[in-house]
Amino acid sequence: MPSTAALPSLPAPGPEARLAFAELLLGCDEPRTCAEAAVAWLVQHARVEQVLCLAPDESDSHCLVPLAWHGLSGAEGFMLALHDPKHPLVEALQWNEPRWFHPGQLPPELPLSRTGLFTLSLGKATAGIPPPGLLMVGSPVPELSPEAPWLAGHLGMHLTRLYKGHQLARLEAASTELAARVNAATEELATQNELLRRQAIQLEQASAAKSQFLANMSHELRTPLNAILGYTNMLLQGVNGELTPPQRRSLSRIDSNGRHLLEIINEILDITRIEAGRMPLHLSEFRLPELIQEVMAELDPIIVRSKLAVSSSLEPNLPPVHSDRQKVKQIVVNLLSNALKFTHEGSVKVLASYEVATATLHISVADTGIGIDPIHQEKIWEDFQQVDSSPTRAYGGTGLGLSICRRLAAMLDGRISLKSAAGQGSTFTLHLPRRTRRT
Known part of the structure; x- marks a missing residue:
């Protein structure tokens, strides 16, 4: 096991030399320059023959690579991976005091493995963040100059400063680039919005x-x-x-x-x-049975020609409706006309009921006709659209009837629903509030 080094009684440089060295480190702008100055100072004042300074790789912070060295050959090819916490040199990063290893304890790929080795962590590990590097000094005996720990402390402090400065510079550069991209995207979005606004005005x-x-x-x-x-x-x-x-x-x-x-x-x-918003509403109170009877009478010639079983089923005691009678009649006429048009055999039934809880009247027209496939059920509500819009279609018409019905129902605070399937008939239902509040 490694042991704590015994510090030898070597002459130490004076305060002026240390101050000059500290000022030298302050003037360094790059980690490599800082490390090279530290190694040179250590060789001069601690009289060591082999020194290796490891620091994080800029492209991969999960490994340490040589930053500066002295008295070694092939040091530039060494790399210390940090993913193995039990590696003796990775453990050395956590130590606060210099430790000495004899040659048998060192990994064979280490350039200093033929002699003993002191390891000095360049700072303290905090919150799982390793210090900015490791200083290794070759020594055949467990004796180390007091200049080495002093230098390790100062070197670690300046490397930390430089790495943080570089990280901040990279973050600022990335932030500037991101801000430029955001500004460019914002300008592009503003341009597109202006274009869309102009197009909307032109379409309107x-x-x-x-x-x-x-x-x-x-x-x-x-x-x-x-x-x-x-x-x-x-x-x-x-x-x-x-x-x-x-x-x-x-x-x-x-x-x-x-x-x-x-x-x-x-x-x-x-x-x-x-x-254009120029369709007026004429609200009055009327009763549904009379309106449905009137619709059936108007369409009687078409009903007779259709030879279908056409009937009505109205819930008793339907309350009076306060709405636009002509528009409600127009919707029912259109729904019944469509049912007669698209039903070749079977029956058509007009039903009316009242839902007390919601104060809503339901007027349905159910037929046994050709029905509408669910994939086409939204299309039929659009202007000038039919399920079959080809020139050879079997059924005539402009494709405006249901579109008008839906818009009229909305004007009356109501809506129209559809239940249908191909070949199984259709049921169109007008859901109308008992009192239309629009004026």
């Missing part, structure tokens, strides 16, 4: 221009179309004389297609007015 202006164009065009189209429908109706009533059956059939087709075109124009007008 384009949307407003589109809505205005659609509103103007719809108005211009509806004026002559109303005239066409008016004259067609007059001819069908025989104002200009009795019509032959072929003439009546032709005029009926003109009237039917004209009214269909008028419905499309009205849908476009509704969308533009809702988008």
